[in-house]
Amino acid sequence: MEPHIVDDLSAFKLAFRRHAAGVAVVTGRTPDGTPVGFTVTSLASLAAVPPLATFNMARISTAWPAVEGTTHVLIHLLGARNRALADRLSGPHDERFAGDHWAPGPLDLPLLKDVPAWMIGRIVERLPVADNAVVVVQVEDGGLGPEDAALLYHERAYLIPGSPVPD
Amino acid sequence: MEPHIVDDLSAFKLAFRRHAAGVAVVTGRTPDGTPVGFTVTSLASLAAVPPLATFNMARISTAWPAVEGTTHVLIHLLGARNRALADRLSGPHDERFAGDHWAPGPLDLPLLKDVPAWMIGRIVERLPVADNAVVVVQVEDGGLGPEDAALLYHERAYLIPGSPVPD
Numbered sequence: 001m002e003p004h005i006v007d008d009l010s011a012f013k014l015a016f017r018r019h020a021a022g023v024a025v026v027t028g029r030t031p032d033g034t035p036v037g038f039t040v041t042s043l044a045s046l047a048a049v050p051p052l053a054t055f056n057m058a059r060i061s062t063a064w065p066a067v068e069g070t071t072h073v074l075i076h077l078l079g080a081r082n083r084a085l086a087d088r089l090s091g092p093h094d095e096r097f098a099g100d101h102w103a104p105g106p107l108d109l110p111l112l113k114d115v116p117a118w119m120i121g122r123i124v125e126r127l128p129v130a131d132n133a134v135v136v137v138q139v140e141d142g143g144l145g146p147e148d149a150a151l152l153y154h155e156r157a158y159l160i161p162g163s164p165v166p167d
Numbered sequence: 168m169e170p171h172i173v174d175d176l177s178a179f180k181l182a183f184r185r186h187a188a189g190v191a192v193v194t195g196r197t198p199d200g201t202p203v204g205f206t207v208t209s210l211a212s213l214a215a216v217p218p219l220a221t222f223n224m225a226r227i228s229t230a231w232p233a234v235e236g237t238t239h240v241l242i243h244l245l246g247a248r249n250r251a252l253a254d255r256l257s258g259p260h261d262e263r264f265a266g267d268h269w270a271p272g273p274l275d276l277p278l279l280k281d282v283p284a285w286m287i288g289r290i291v292e293r294l295p296v297a298d299n300a301v302v303v304v305q306v307e308d309g310g311l312g313p314e315d316a317a318l319l320y321h322e323r324a325y326l327i328p329g330s331p332v333p334d
Contacts, residue, residue: 011309012218015284018244019189019210020317020328042211043186046223047299051179054223054301056213077185083332117182127294129303132214134221136296142178150187154317154328161187161321162329165250 020154025089026055027102027110028066028073035097035110036066039090041153043075051139053121059133062093067135072122074109075137079116079148080160086151106141116148187321192256193222194269194277195233195240202264202277203233206257208320210242218306220288226300229260234302239289241276242304246283246315247327253318273308283315 027037038061046052053075057064067073078086089096089112097110105111106120121137149160194204205228213219220242224231234240245253256263256279264277272278273287288304316327 008218008305008307009215011286012212012215012220012306014311015242015244015286015306015309016212016220018246018283018314018317019191019212020187020319021211022186022188024186042213042221044188044209044211044221044223045179045183045186046209046301047225047297048176048179050297051175052296052299053179053183054209054211054221056211056221058214075182077182079185080332083334087334116185119178119182125294125296125301127292127301127303129219129292130214130217132219134213134292134294134301134303136294136301138175139179139182140175142182144181147185149329150185150321151332152187152319152328158332159328160330160332161319161326162316163327165247165318165325165327167250167254 017155020152023078023086023151023153025076025078025085025112026073028070029109030066031069036063037089037096037110038063039086046136052136053139054134054136056132056134058131059128060131068126072107072109072120073137074105074111075119075121076112076115077117078151080151081148082115082151083158085112086158115145117144118142184322187319190245190253190318190320192243192245192252192279193240195237196276197233198236203230204256204263204277205230206253213303219303220306221301221303223299223301225298226295227298235293239274239276239287240304241272241278242286242288243279243282244284245318247318248315249282249318250325252279253325282312284311285309
């Protein structure tokens with residue numbers, strides 16, 4: 001039927017190139033209080049009762065010690081107006097919290113300003129898989145900012161949602 | 168700063184309402200060979216080397232025994248032209264495989280026709296969390312169909328990606 005790829009990495013890359021994902025930023029603090037954060041396209045709902053969500057990360061990332069050593073993180077859902085935040089929180093580490101785009105929020109966690117929504121997540125599972133981890137959080141609380149179009153990442157570009165697909 | 172919600176379920180629901188996600192379908196077979204499948208908006212990349220991906224599901228779903236009892240699943244990335252597949256694979260169970268929209272594929276797993284991309288995933292982890300599970304697969308192979316706009320789910324509607332968000 002369809003052309004067969006017969007190469008695991010190509011199959012993975014070519015398939016995910018056709019995938020689109022919402023953009024979020026996870027923030028936390030290392031045990032010594034240093035703010036850390038990173039942009040993710042892997043945020044997903046796991047259940048509503050109790051409210052559970054997942055995100056994926058590399059355990060070789062500089063943010064892993066913070067996620068490994070903390071009880072809570074903040075998860076920010078980005079809108080189109082937050083594109084610069086997505087870039088900043090995936091850019092050089094020493095620039096991620098240089099500026100006034102954040103302030104200490106609940107539990108003293110770094111809260112990004114002007115996002116459409118954020119959630120406080122209590123980490124309930126950290127599943128190591130090879131050099132990576134799946135992190136499961138239970139949402140305990142959150143807040144809302146002004147509404148905005150959702151920020152999407154697709155084919156290495158930032159986009160907003162487009163036309164509805166009819167039945 | 169932002170209004171505080173102070174209710175875990177509201178925080179979760181209001182935040183995810185602002186999230187957008189790509190749509191995929193996971194298929195497998197129960198130990199007795201019955202095809203099963205379900206639409207997910209939780210498909211996420213975990214790593215490229217080795218190629219790992221995750222999806223989330225309810226363990227009370229009728230597809231869980233198949234995922235629990237099998238070694239491999241097929242993951243299909245849907246395009247705009249596959250909207251009917253997304254509906255069908257999230258609709259009544261006895262209608263999900265009634266029709267010629269699928270055929271036995273690799274490892275005899277149910278392969279949906281005319282999707283932009285599909286991957287064979289070997290299940291490497293099943294993490295139970297409350298009534299749910301995070302499933303981790305290692306991609307072993309895959310195939311491509313004709314290209315198409317990615318199918319997105321956002322605010323309870325199916326959409327395609329829209330305009331780029333400039334710097």
